[in-house]
Amino acid sequence: MKSTISRRNFMKVSAISGGGMLLSFSFLNANANLKQTGENLFSPNAYISLNSDGKVVIMAPNPEIGQGVKTSLPMIIAEELGINWRDVKVEFAPLKDEFGRQSVGGSGSIRGRFNELRIVGATAREMLTTAAAQTWGVPVSECYAENGKIKHSPTGKSLNYGMLASKAAELAIPSSPKLKDPKDFKIIGTRVNDVDASKITSGQALFGIDTRREGMLFAMVSRPPAYGKKLKSVDDAETLKVNGVKKVIKLENSVAVLATSTWSAKKGRDALIIEWEAAEKLESSSAHFASFEKMVMDENVEPARNDGDFETTKSQASKVLDVTYEIPTLSHGQMEPLNFFADVKEHQVELYGPTQVPGSLRAQVSKKLNIPEENIKVATPRQGGGFGRKLMTDNGVEAALISAAAKSPVQVQWTREDDMQNDFYRPAEMYRFQATLSENELLGWYQSGVAIGRGARGNSYVAGALDNYRGIGQGYESNTPIGWWRAPGACTLAYVAESFMDEICVELKKDPVAFRLEIFDKAKVNPVGRLSYDPDKYKGVVEHVAKMSNWGNTPKGIFRGFSTWYSFGSYVAEVVDIELVNGKPRVVKVYCAVNCGRVINRSGAENQVQGAIVDGICHAMFPKVTFVNGAVEETNFHAYKFLRMKDAPLDIEVDFVDSDEAPAGLGEPALPPVAAALSNAIFAATGKRIRKMPFNEQLT
Amino acid sequence: MPKYTLSVNGQTMTAEVDEDTPLLWVLRDHLNLLGTKFGCGVAQCGACTVHMNGNAIRSCVLPISAVSDNEIVTIEGLSKTGDHPLQIAWEENDVSQCGYCQAGQIMAAAALLSRNPTPSDEDIDRSMTNICRCGTHVRIRKAIHSASEKI
Structure with missing residues (x-):
């Protein structure tokens, strides 16, 4: 694996309000080994935000579909940063160009980002070390990082990262930070529990299906019942009589029913009288x-x-x-049936839900709605499995189209039957x-x-x-x-x-x-x-x-x-x-x-x-x-x-x-x-x- | 629409919904208890498992009209601070991968341990019928045995 890094051009450091430092990194990466999934392979990036109270927030840059990267990717940064894992808080990074390749597939997250994330952590550690040396007026070579502190070898005195963060934020970014000798690794190679473990076991972990927003409608979609069939006509008279049903939206080859609850949307959807016609060959196994x-x-x-x-x-x-x-x-059968939240306003779009490829989803929605990518926000929650299904963006694109047509924030929920009949x-x-x-x-x-x-x-x-x-x-x-x-x-x-x-x-x-x-x-x-x-x-x-x-x-x-x-x-x-x-x-x-x-x-x-x-x-x-x-x-x-x-x-x-x-x-x-x-x-x-x-x- | 009064996690709650609405969707969409998940809608996968009078049931096929005054407990009500021995064992054994099915798995396991505090592997085979697509079964089994020792 070859990384081409031009540090001076792509690193930024800034002070954060209330004292502290925010390091943002992005670097070019010519990573030929990774499988293309329609995402660009440009400039992986990570954020560390270090507060004056010593707490570190590390952004997990890639979607979490059960493969554990919300835990393992931040571990790499934390290792080089020289901090106790228990002091780290992990948050999902939203989709941003400077975060680089945020797709997951081809078992590529760790192997694609290992070097880069080490450099991210090492850069921050080196800046904190310099800040401490300057504070004490001692040579940098006499200082080292350990457990969230910079220590001075000769005297044994130490300063917490939190106390150094603001000063570090004013320093120049080192051009080639020294990476740890792997024999000194304290986090990499150990057993660390999933960062969301207690949320999951107490029912507090939120997935796409759990998205709830002000004014949001729940939608279910009637899609063709067979490959090769197309929408001919729809009669929604019975649907509109169902309690809670608000709107029926006809799309190119499907019909969406929007309602005040998932069950109402399903009942309304199931009450549609649709005529489908065979437009292509109807194939059999x-x-x-x-x-x-x-x-x-x-x-x-x-x-x-x-x-x-x-x-x-x-x-x-x-x-x-x-x-x-x-x-x-075979079908994917990921446990969380597909869903997606979309809120499409005239010039502003918010997309939130399960996808392995947020970047390509954004590009496709931009094209479909003719809204520039910079006006489209995408973020992903924890996802109930992926297995490759969410390398396809149909669920997110469909939600955006429905929201745009309905002029309403909407959560589109698929049933298991929808998932089985509409897979790749x-x-x-x-x-x-x-x-x-x-x-x-x-x-x-x-x-x-x-x-x-x-x-x-x-x-x-x-x-x-x-x-x-x-x-x-x-x-x-x-x-x-x-x-x-x-x-x-x-x-x-x-x-x-x-x-x-x-x-x-x-x-x-x-x-x-x-x-x-x-x-x-x-x-x-x-x-x-x-x-x-x-x-x-x-x-x-x-x-x-x-x-x-x-x-x-x-x-x-x-x-x-x-x-x-x-x-x-x-x-x-x-x-x-x-x-x-x-x-x-x-x-x-x-x-x-x-x-x-x-x-x-x-x-x-x-x-x-x-x-x-x-x-x-x-x-x-x-x-x-x-x-x-x-x-x-x-x-x-x-x-x-x-x-x-x-x-x-x-x-x-x-x-x-x-x-x-x-x-x-x-x-x-x-x-x-x-x-x-x-x-x-x-x-x-x-x-x-x-x-x-x-x-x-x-x-x- | 009819109005239903329910006992959920020791509290009295009300919901105004059609009588055929499954308990699952009442919990999720009307009572904002999102820990119980939807997976199949046909009582196959168990992601929607809750307790009714202490028994594990699949809430996706139980219409609200059939719930009556039976006591419902969801993952949010299994313990006050997430410290049921199974919840602790699940964390200690780092069971979860995607995590989506695990609330249902824990509720199914909790019902098992409440009637059989020391289940054998065969008991676990018989009682734990929920689907985990990530394949965490080995760790689920281990977590149940380790919680069993602490009950």
């Missing part, structure tokens, strides 16, 4: 898969990657494995794999993936370790919308590739752990083509989890599966232990080794990994979306099934490989490997290879 079956068998597609010649290995092979895997469409789904996919095997060796690998929207990628391992590798990806055009879903691409590719790898191990009678290590050795010693991973780091986590789980000594009554995957900069290896209860798997324990570089918040990081594992098991086992003539059959959680406590692992042991490297992604990487580890465990237990999600349907 059964037809998607029928097309996939044909496409996936087509071998004459331009490969995304081609090393050697897979075809020639067939003549040398004693056996050719040839199988297909099938993955259904994880696309359905099908994979065909072939492997050519000699008596004891894997000779060649062929994978062909078809997905709605975009084709699968072809660079992940085992590519790079085999002389003969062919990877094909094909996209399938559909009017059913797709989007990003936690660990996009990796979340499904890891399942199919690592399950197929297990099939190969069974055929070759190789130990799954030993066989992976062999492959990574080959990739290291004799890489073929471009390597998109570090074989040593892969080996590191594989060996680590083997040790954690005492691999090779499976406990009695337990069946084991193994899998490993690299994504978003991090290496993860997992062992899943199951028991069979009435023929169904119960995950007793999951062992997980992670190399994600330096860990910031050990508790939060472990929580992300545990959560990603449960998420991966849940979506491997239970839910699926089925389109029937453009409509989603699974309209709510009675049919779109989630894992419950009885299906959750009893224990998940997480260990992070010690690393001094810069932090990599962590919100997503632990999810991809777990589905394969589970399916491999089910094979160990039952001899049945699960090549289709959701697994639960295959187990009855």
Whole structure:
């Protein structure tokens, strides 16, 4: 990661009323590693405000969707600032250009901001140190920062930050503040609880759904009941008779009902008599898969990657494995149904609600309403999950349009049914794999993936370790919308590739752990083509989890599966232990080794990994979306099934490989490997290879 | 619209709403008790869990007309200062991720502990049926066991 920083131009310091300093920083950042999500990547920024009473307010610059960055990002600043964590108050930063890239996605928050936030804290610490040295008339070199104080080594005297803040605010900004030696870290790498923990447990944490403003109306929207259908006509006579209904607003392809309460808005919405007409093809999942079956068998597609010649290995092979895997469409199902508050006045707009991309929301609303961006305020509350759904801005844009048309502040609330039918789904996919095997060796690998929207990628391992590798990806055009879903691409590719790898191990009678290590050795010693991973780091986590789980000594009554995957900069290896209860798997324990570089918040990081594992098991086992003539059959959680406590692992042991490297992604990487580890465990237990999600349907 | 008198968190409250209005929306939109969340509207996810006479119920499907003089307790009324052993255990175990479902989880757990102060893993499996999309189940289980030891 490369940061280009021009400090003089972009830092500001100012005194605050009542004494104290406010440091604002912004710097250019050429961060090529981060995934573009439609946000600009310009100038990340952070604020510290230090009051004369010693209290520090640190702004959390990125939206919080459950990934813990409201806690972990400020920890980085606090570390370099040299302050006690308990003296820090954290607030959400509103959307401001000088805060830089405020979107969340691609497990990018920490890895994108680590260096910058360290410099933010270090700059403030250095200015406070200088202020103290000047106050005492001693050399700066005799002073150091500790626990919110500047201390003078020779005499032991000290001054609190609060007493120095006003003086520090008048100093020039240091051009290259010295960062702490990581061995002196006191906050980074420790276990810190979520900053909102007590608010959450007492019901005081407020989400978008909890927004309440003077004069606000509640809205519900009737949207097309199927993809491909358009609004033809609406009769709102019955709606207007519903208690509390105030207005009906017809939008381009939907109808909004505004009322004095959520329930009135819903009743009014449900009383609309709307005629929808089919404007496009009404698609069904059964037809998607029928097309996939044909496409996936087509071998004459331009490969995304081609090393050697897979075809020639067939003549040398004693056996050719040839199988297909099938993955259904999924919804995001974040716990907080979508909503958004908008107050659109003639030249002024306020937007408040759940989004992972406040900047791109602002840009889109600006365009739609023809109001300049500087007149549009956007802020985000805590958000009830994201998982990629809120990388799309439809909920915020829609609220702005409704508020503008109704000339009223409005909170648009979606029902779960609205969420299920109006998602940007994880696309359905099908994979065909072939492997050519000699008596004891894997000779060649062929994978062909078809997905709605975009084709699968072809660079992940085992590519790079085999002389003969062919990877094909094909996209399938559909009017059913797709989007990003936690660990996009990796979340499904890891399942199919690592399950197929297990099939190969069974055929070759190789130990799954030993066989992976062999492959990574080959990739290291004799890489073929471009390597998109570090074989040593892969080996590191594989060996680590083997040790954690005492691999090779499976406990009695337990069946084991193994899998490993690299994504978003991090290496993860997992062992899943199951028991069979009435023929169904119960995950007793999951062992997980992670190399994600330096860990910031050990508790939060472990929580992300545990959560990603449960998420991966849940979506491997239970839910699926089925389109029937453009409509989603699974309209709510009675049919779109989630894992419950009885299906959750009893224990998940997480260990992070010690690393001094810069932090990599962590919100997503632990999810991809777990589905394969589970399916491999089910094979160990039952001899049945699960090549289709959701697994639960295959187990009855 | 009919006027309803309710007992919520030990207080008498009134709301003038249609008789089919679910208790959830009365709490949220009329009594400004926002801690109880909406997740599915069909009694599946449990984000809306409150206590009625000490039992965990899903307030999104209970019409206000059926509440009568039964005693309702929401997350705001579970303890005076957020110090119910479960609330403390939830904090100590840093359970939450997004946090949206956790009020409902805590209310479900509180009802469980009030009738079974020392639940086994099987008891927890049976009673804790709320959805957590972030996957905090392992920590929820741990927090319930640790609160159980302190009750």
